[in-house]
Amino acid sequence: MTGGGRGPAPAGDAAAENTLTRPPEPDVALLEIDNLQVGFDTEDGLLRAVDGVSCQVDGGRTLGVVGESGCGKSVTASSILRLVPSPPGRMLGGEIRFDGTDILSLPREELGRIRGREIAMIFQDPMTSLNPVFTVEKQMGEVLRLRFDLTGEPARARAAEMLSTVGIADARSRLSSYPHELSGGMKQRVMIAMALLSEPRLLIADEPTTALDVTIQAQILHLIREMQAETGAAVLFITHDMGVVAEMCDEVAVMYAGRVVEQAGVIEIYERPRHPYTKGLLMSVPRKGQTKDRALPTIEGVVPSLLEPPKGCRFADRCWHRKRLGEADRARCVDEDPALRSLEGGRVACHFPLKGDETPPVEPPPGAGLSDPVTSDGPPPGTGVE
Amino acid sequence: MANELRGGNGQEVERTGGELILQVEGLKKYYPVRGGVLGGKIGDVRAVDGVSFTMKRGETLGLVGESGCGKSTLGRTVMRLEDPTDGRVLFEGQDLATASRQEVFQVRREIQMIFQDPYSSLNPRMTVGEIVREPLVVHRLGTREEQLERVRHLFEVVGLEGRMIHRYPHEFSGGQRQRIGVARALALDPQLVIADEPVSALDVSVQSQVLNLLAGLQRELGLTYLFISHDLSVVEYISDSIAIMYLGRIVEKGPVRRVFDMPTHPYTRGLLKAIPQPDPRKRRDAVPLTGEAPSPVSPPPGCPFHPRCPFAVPECREAMPPLDLVQGSSEVPGEEHLAACIRKDEI
Numbered sequence A: 001m002t003g004g005g006r007g008p009a010p011a012g013d014a015a016a017e018n019t020l021t022r023p024p025e026p027d028v029a030l031l032e033i034d035n036l037q038v039g040f041d042t043e044d045g046l047l048r049a050v051d052g053v054s055c056q057v058d059g060g061r062t063l064g065v066v067g068e069s070g071c072g073k074s075v076t077a078s079s080i081l082r083l084v085p086s087p088p089g090r091m092l093g094g095e096i097r098f099d100g101t102d103i104l105s106l107p108r109e110e111l112g113r114i115r116g117r118e119i120a121m122i123f124q125d126p127m128t129s130l131n132p133v134f135t136v137e138k139q140m141g142e143v144l145r146l147r148f149d150l151t152g153e154p155a156r157a158r159a160a161e162m163l164s165t166v167g168i169a170d171a172r173s174r175l176s177s178y179p180h181e182l183s184g185g186m187k188q189r190v191m192i193a194m195a196l197l198s199e200p201r202l203l204i205a206d207e208p209t210t211a212l213d214v215t216i217q218a219q220i221l222h223l224i225r226e227m228q229a230e231t232g233a234a235v236l237f238i239t240h241d242m243g244v245v246a247e248m249c250d251e252v253a254v255m256y257a258g259r260v261v262e263q264a265g266v267i268e269i270y271e272r273p274r275h276p277y278t279k280g281l282l283m284s285v286p287r288k289g290q291t292k293d294r295a296l297p298t299i300e301g302v303v304p305s306l307l308e309p310p311k312g313c314r315f316a317d318r319c320w321h322r323k324r325l326g327e328a329d330r331a332r333c334v335d336e337d338p339a340l341r342s343l344e345g346g347r348v349a350c351h352f353p354l355k356g357d358e359t360p361p362v363e364p365p366p367g368a369g370l371s372d373p374v375t376s377d378g379p380p381p382g383t384g385v386e
Numbered sequence B: 001m002a003n004e005l006r007g008g009n010g011q012e013v014e015r016t017g018g019e020l021i022l023q024v025e026g027l028k029k030y031y032p033v034r035g036g037v038l039g040g041k042i043g044d045v046r047a048v049d050g051v052s053f054t055m056k057r058g059e060t061l062g063l064v065g066e067s068g069c070g071k072s073t074l075g076r077t078v079m080r081l082e083d084p085t086d087g088r089v090l091f092e093g094q095d096l097a098t099a100s101r102q103e104v105f106q107v108r109r110e111i112q113m114i115f116q117d118p119y120s121s122l123n124p125r126m127t128v129g130e131i132v133r134e135p136l137v138v139h140r141l142g143t144r145e146e147q148l149e150r151v152r153h154l155f156e157v158v159g160l161e162g163r164m165i166h167r168y169p170h171e172f173s174g175g176q177r178q179r180i181g182v183a184r185a186l187a188l189d190p191q192l193v194i195a196d197e198p199v200s201a202l203d204v205s206v207q208s209q210v211l212n213l214l215a216g217l218q219r220e221l222g223l224t225y226l227f228i229s230h231d232l233s234v235v236e237y238i239s240d241s242i243a244i245m246y247l248g249r250i251v252e253k254g255p256v257r258r259v260f261d262m263p264t265h266p267y268t269r270g271l272l273k274a275i276p277q278p279d280p281r282k283r284r285d286a287v288p289l290t291g292e293a294p295s296p297v298s299p300p301p302g303c304p305f306h307p308r309c310p311f312a313v314p315e316c317r318e319a320m321p322p323l324d325l326v327q328g329s330s331e332v333p334g335e336e337h338l339a340a341c342i343r344k345d346e347i
């Protein structure tokens, strides 16, 4: 990335103090989330969207957060900037420390200073961050003014430079565009350009490429990596794409039903997942060269309700590993909530972590399992009615 | 008077592989772009711009490409949900592009569609049983009892309990709703199923269930699938052949293994390289393709890919390269490896 780290020349002392190149304090991660609990008041009662999430990210590192839809990834991410709408949202407990400062108890003004300066966030839907009534230049200029006190032609030049860095052709003339005049891919790039302009120490990216085509996705991921290499920022990267995680992240936190069930280095997660959910998730993605002659492993069942989460392991009713355990152990899974505990370099919340060679079951080969008298005996398929 | 539900005792064409079930020739679908003071037509969106391909009975053809490249329009035009601007769609020899409404209605029994979004494609005010039964009612097939019997049977086929037929869509999970969409598509015992991003809205753990289901049904019922998706890993898994679209045109087509192992068109090469692999030891460091696809309102002259193509030469701007046999390709109809690039055999 051109010029990302050097910062605009006229930036004052305050800006210099904030630059990203400052090394992270030893032993304390830049971002620490500790037993975070967030709920939503709904008609049916309190929905515990995030129920005891703990994880941390160091400067210069990327933590991937994965898990199925509704498991609390976005709520966790929005909590960091206190963007969870309230009501209906409510902080129920836990701490979020950014560079040692407890964000959840910070006065509004101080939080505002951190937002957009030290922490930037990009979303799946670029219109979450772009204002439809202002031009690209106005919005990018605002970031530069707030962060570096940069205005006028220098700001304009810096904004145009950043636009071309994110791959927007003819950047100067694009500055005067309104968001609706840009394609989806371009809006995404503008939002990312704005986030990178502020040279954050922490970048939170919530499914930033999910709506994009793979060739554009590859470009955006590349940009984020370059920015990070240059500025040493920490990145919290939320996605459901196991390919993107493998490509982007140093560490991975796997979430399930409002909890982190496993966190480890990316190689360990892919090569030696310890939690049965992690392994099931990884194995249900078709591998290169795999064909439909071999059925894919699946995770049967659905996620438990967050209104009344089970008292034991939240994955128990879908857990393929548990089915192979003895009766007493199976009961333990249902009765006792497994805590997230350290295990050989990673952390896992399972009473009976995988040793390595266990694999989730593969259903009978496709076609054999359609237990139906009409299709499996005599009359040809589709008969339906005799 | 109700039609009979199809018995299937030999009155149908044998559903084994081999012959061509679908031949699409020079298909075009343009949408007018209006503008100016009078709101007159100022141009065309060339959503599908001269597409030709064939499908063999019993195969899955994966149709891939980036958003807006015309995949869905192609699927809808093949089904005659849209009237084509030009070209032919031969389904078992009958041209659907010029067929009358009555003929199209009859053919709908043979070609069915599964949609992307299991949340919005099911009518929330109908029970799921009614949703699956509706095509039978529309086509007046069988008595009410026979229809209900078939609905229960279809539920079992897609792995849902028959007693669930009285429930409403919101009571089902995403994967279950997609199964209901599959059951509905199978109600008329179609031969060709056009599946438009059928698993894109699902979590990976649920996605694999639906993929297994589709593969199993194909094996059991001899279905032919046109499987539209932007997810190349899914397409590689489910498909026998693959066609890659770019700006309204097919730029490469062939047996899936061959195309993945020997991608020929420069766009296919870039696209395959851009898929992130679920293996942290295989990270890419370069960006495989720069820029984005231009607007289909004013596609570039010549090869539509030339502005992004790392191999482009001046000739590429002159004429649209034809979709031609790649060196070493099979010449058996339906099994050819084709690419639309003038440099296909030298790069």
Ligand SMILES: Nc1ncnc2c1ncn2[C@@H]1O[C@H](COP(=O)(O)OP(=O)(O)OP(=O)(O)O)[C@@H](O)[C@H]1O
Pocket: A040, A042, A047, A049, A050, A067, A068, A069, A070, A071, A072, A073, A074, A075, A076, A085, A088, A089, A240, A306
């Ligand atoms: N404003 C809100 N009001 C009520 N419930 C909410 C609200 N926002 C989120 N939730 C609930 O909180 C839970 C977690 O949601 P969250 O958006 O964090 O999921 P996610 O992991 O980001 O899912 P996805 O992969 O679909 O983005 C869900 O059950 C969701 O329905």
Ligand code: SF4
Pocket: A275, A276, A277, A313, A314, A315, A316, A317, A319, A320, A321, A322, A333, A338, A349, A350, A351, A352, A353
């Ligand atoms: S605690 Fe038991 S049910 Fe939960 S993941 Fe581990 S083995 Fe499975």
Ligand SMILES: [Mg+2]
Pocket: A073, A074, A075, A206
């Ligand atoms: Mg989310």
